[in-house]
Amino acid sequence: MDKLIFKISKNLLSVSVLKKDAPKEDLNNTNIIDTKELVFSKDYILENIELVSSFLNVVIIKREIKKIIIKDYDIIPLTIKIINNIPSIEELYLKPDKQINYKIFLALLENKHLKFLEVYDIPVYLLERLDINKNLEIKMRTEVFFISNFMIDNNLNTYSDLYYKKNIQINQLFTKEDIEDFNTFININRHLKLITINKFSQSMFNYIVEKLLEEKKSDIKIIITEEGNNLTDIYQTINKSKNEHDKLFKELNIEFKINYSLEYKRKNLIKQLNLNFIKICICSIIILILFLMGLNYYKNYSQARDIKNIEKELKHIINQIDKEYSIDNQDEDIEIIEGEPDYTAPTTTKSTYVSSYYKNYEKVFDTLLKINEDTVGWLTVNNTRIDYPVVKAKDNDYYLKRDYNKYRNSMGWIFMDYRNRIDLLNQNTIIYGHNIKDGIMFGTLRYTLNSSWYTKTANQIITFNTLNASMKWQIISIYKIPNTTDYLTTSFYSKEEYQAFLDMIVGRSIYNFNQSVTTSDKILTLSTCQNRGEERLVVHAKLIIE
Incomplete structure (x- = not known):
């Protein structure tokens, strides 16, 4: 009956077949267990493989063993089954000078812990399957005899060297033997990442590239040494190759780099300094642009904040006048009834808020004129921020x-055309405002282009009051148009000219408001920029209530 002996030496565990039985008196002695030499029969291991694995695992952990050597070919599958249950074993050395078979391969495939395997030889198809399925480095001891300079320079002596080599150097121009061995290497290798060409020729470079593309090798960098080679030939050859195979190079991620010598760098230092200076200038310009963009953003934010603060102040003025107006009205309406001191008049909540602006707009304008004497009216467009x-x-x-406070602000304010009159309205009263992205000023006039907005009857009425009158205006036309001034005429010399103007603006409308317009009507025009200043957004309305 074959027995396996497990011997421990320092951090190494060796397994072999026991050549002779131990003395009976030693086997019967159960008082002492020598953990440096453990003997188990094959049958016992097969019947109790988990128990044996667990026992060995304790010993291996205690002695911090990571390597195991198997000395006899026949016990390799059984021993691998044992170490498959021992996670701390990372390196396996198979000493028999014999090619591993499929049974051993299957046992190795089940292992989840090995990182390194040394064998005498392994079939190519099994090596490739292990390489695909395992993160396992395999070294083979079988020597492959080559006579080429390429193989000697890169120390390619075994099949595993050919298979796992990541970096190669080409120090001499290819001979016939070099070409044959290079072809063999490319066919076998699965891990190549870097090729360094120290001796350059156009024909050899093209041959290497063609071979890489033929075998579809990917993720490879080719470094060409400048020293001792013709730099012009290198440039021309690389550029020509890129022009011919650019798509394939990108797909396979094949890159090229020239390694310049110190002497070349010294000679070209001034050029490099100039190039660096240009790069610094470009970076400085980019930083300056980013700084100016940030400054402009902060400026816009600050100015928008100022406008919103003015809006809050105006609302506060309206609310204050509203309270004063309400108190004044209450004083006029309260009737004092004597003899009923305990009577408390019931209070009711207003169902609809109506600002004092619409009830007593004279007081509003009196207050606004104290802030800005240029005030001429108040404009409200329903369901916008205007x-x-x-x-x-x-x-x-x-x-x-x-x-509105006359402070400099790029967002401006809502203003009437300087040609228009307040006391006697012109045929066309024009009001301008910036189209601010943040929605202030005429920033929400763009809402009028939406069908959900202009089809609602309530939105079609604009309120524009002046110091002299409270007025309602019915929208008759909404449109966008490339920059033009033909709708900015304030007064017309004849009814025919005015009628032609009315027909023009109504004809441009994106929606038919079914409103009749005659030369006796007064028109209100709201105008703002659109599409980065290349167009104008225009709303026209006719006066219906004064």
Whole structure:
């Protein structure tokens, strides 16, 4: 009956077939167990493989063993089955000078812990399967005899060297033997990542590239040494190859790099410094642009915040006047009844809020004129954020860059065309405002282009009051148009000219509002920029209530 002996020497475990039986008196002695030499019969191991594995695992862990050597070919499958249950074993050395068979391969395939395997020889198809399924480095002791400089320079002596080699160097121009051995290497190898060409020729370079593409080798970097080679030939050859195979190089991720010598770098230092200077300038320009963009963003944010603060102040003014107006009205309506001191008049909650602006807009304008004497009216467009006092200057440029408090602000304010009159409305009263992305000023006038907005009857009525009158305006036309000034005429010399103007603006509308417009009507025009200033968004309305 064959017995296996497990011997421990330092951090190494060796397994072999016991050549002779131990003395009976030693086997009967159970008081002492020598963990450096353990003997088990094959039958016992087969029947109790988990028990044997567990026992060995304790010993191996205690002695921090990571390597195991199997000395006899016949016990390799059984021993591998044991170590498959021992996670700490990472290296396996099979000493018999014999090619491993399929049974041994299957046992190895079940192992989840090995990182290194040394064998005499292994069939190519089994090696490839292990390489695909296992993160396992395999070294073979069988020597492969080559006579080429390529094999000698790269120390390629065994099949495993050919299979696992990651980096190769080409130090001499290829001979016939070099070409044959290079072909063998490329056919066998599965891990090549770097090729360094120290001796360059156009024909050899092209041959190497063609072979890599033919075998579809991927993720490879080719480094060409400048020293001792013609740099012009290198440039021309690489560029020509890239032009011919650019698509394949990208698909297979094949890269090229030139390794310049120190002497070359010294000679080209000034050129390099100039190139670095250009790079620094470009980086500086990019940083400057980013800084200016950030500064511009902060400026826009700050100016938008100022506009919103003005909006809050205006709402506060309206609310204050509303409270004063309500108190004044209550004083007028309260009737004092004597003799009923305990009577408390019931209070009711208003169902609809109506600002004092619409009930007593004179008081609102009195307050606004104290803030800005250029105030000429108040504009409200339903279901937008447009709810602002309107100003008017001596030209149409002043309020393009100033807010309601006359402070410089690129977002400007809502202003009336300087040609328009307040006391007696022109045939066409024009109001301008910037289309601000944040939604302030005329930033929400774009809502009027949505069918869900302009089809609602309530949205078709605009409120524009002046210092002299409270007015309602019915929308008759909404459209976008490339930059033009033909809709910005304020007064017309004849009814025919005015009628032609009315027909033009109604004809441009994106929606038919079914409103009749005659030369006796007064028109209100709201105008803002659109599409980065290349177009204008225009809303026209006619006066219906004054």
